[in-house]
Amino acid sequence: MRFDVTILGSSSATPIFNRNPSAQVLNINERLFLIDCGEGTQQQLLKNGIKAQRINHIFISHLHGDHYLGLVGLLSSLHLYGRIRAMEIFGPPELKEILDIQFKYSQTNLRYPIEFYATQTERSALIYENPDIRVESFPLEHRIPCTGFRFSEKNRLPKIIREKVEELNIPVDVIPLIKKGADYTDETGVVYKASDLTLAADAPKSYAYCSDTVCNWKYIDQIRGVDTLYHEATFMNDMADRAAETFHTTALQAAEVARFAGVKQLLLGHFSARYRELEPLQDEARTVFANSRLALEGQTFVI
Ligand SMILES: [Zn+2]
Ligand SMILES: [Zn+2]
Numbered sequence: 531m532r533f534d535v536t537i538l539g540s541s542s543a544t545p546i547f548n549r550n551p552s553a554q555v556l557n558i559n560e561r562l563f564l565i566d567c568g569e570g571t572q573q574q575l576l577k578n579g580i581k582a583q584r585i586n587h588i589f590i591s592h593l594h595g596d597h598y599l600g601l602v603g604l605l606s607s608l609h610l611y612g613r614i615r616a617m618e619i620f621g622p623p624e625l626k627e628i629l630d631i632q633f634k635y636s637q638t639n640l641r642y643p644i645e646f647y648a649t650q651t652e653r654s655a656l657i658y659e660n661p662d663i664r665v666e667s668f669p670l671e672h673r674i675p676c677t678g679f680r681f682s683e684k685n686r687l688p689k690i691i692r693e694k695v696e697e698l699n700i701p702v703d704v705i706p707l708i709k710k711g712a713d714y715t716d717e718t719g720v721v722y723k724a725s726d727l728t729l730a731a732d733a734p735k736s737y738a739y740c741s742d743t744v745c746n747w748k749y750i751d752q753i754r755g756v757d758t759l760y761h762e763a764t765f766m767n768d769m770a771d772r773a774a775e776t777f778h779t780t781a782l783q784a785a786e787v788a789r790f791a792g793v794k795q796l797l798l799g800h801f802s803a804r805y806r807e808l809e810p811l812q813d814e815a816r817t818v819f820a821n822s823r824l825a826l827e828g829q830t831f832v833i
Contacts, residue, residue: 531559531662531686533735535758536830538574540799542742542764542778544594546571550827552799554760555580556681556737559662564588565679565739571600572607578828583611587658589665590621591741592676593746598625602632609640616643620657620667621650622675651675654752654831668752670743672777678743680752682736689729698722737833738793742800744774745783750791758833760825761791762800763811781811785818795833799825 534557539550551568555575562585575582582604590598598621605617613698619625624776626646633640647657649667653813658665661686667677687709695705700714708714714722738753740761765773778786783797788796796819801808808824815822823831 531683531732533558533683533737533833534830535737535760535833536578536580537797537799537825537827538570538571538578539566539827540801540825541568541596541764542800542802544803546803549801550574551599551715552591552741553600554739554825555585558681558683561586561660561662563665563681565797566591566597566741567601567604568596569599572604574827575624582608583613586615586618588617588619589619589667589679589739590619590625591670591678591739592672592674593622593628594674594742595626595673597741598736599697601625602629604643605629605640606636606638608642609638613642616645618645618647618658620647620649620665622651622677643804649677651677666752668749670741670749671746672742672744676742678738678740678749678752680736680738680756682756683734686731686734688724688731690728694722694727700727735833738778740787743778743779744777745779745787747787747790750787753787753793754791756791756793758795758797758831759788759791760797760799761787763798763815764800764802766805766811766814781822782818785815785822788815788819794821795831796822797831798822 536555538553541549550570552566553568553571556563566587651669654668657667666680671674711724738756738758738759761784763781763784764778765780769779773780812824
């Protein structure tokens, strides 16, 4: 099952040095989930060969412009492309009002419905579920209400043994049933047990997105043990005071969080415009957590 994240933007506040503000696309089993939608997201989708029409779920962490100012443009383009399928949007309650007013005064009647789900920032909540995954939001501490998101796969299905499929000529449409535990009976009436045709499933994967936040350690339980954690790392640690003042995190603090939460991989992002070179942030994080990487635009990370 595919589970990866492509970074479309990881700059804080303003676009600079060819870096775009926050946006990323999760591909989970060929379903696309857009997380934050900074200005420039449409161009970044085009540049990375990701079809916007395939996105059916959008998650917005908070209402600072660098996390959502690309949203109205994206939704408008989808209207122009002739989309009719509903778009599910999860975000702060006020976002609904912003969208409504934008479309009201441009006299745009979207051809497709928006199903809006308000996030709440006081406690964690299960906000979305499908047969493959569950998504929880959890409170972060920023200058305005802000949430992180955790995407967790449910149990994966066992893997079919390819050699058996070929050997027994098992029809393709039967394979999903075998994975779910059904035995297979061939044309001559011989029964093969599902357990003899499959291998144990891989462990389910999980991904957490920690948008803008001061490093307050209160969200550790929500991100514990994830395979990949994206955490903002706006500043180097010599600017820890500035980070605290502006409700942001340093690269070193993000790494400490990753280590303490027992995650496997850390992606650093939301880089301040003061840093032209980003390697020093990665170096700093790696002093605490070795598997720290820069969430650079255009890169896809397997979770
Ligand atoms: Zn931001
Ligand atoms: Zn912010």
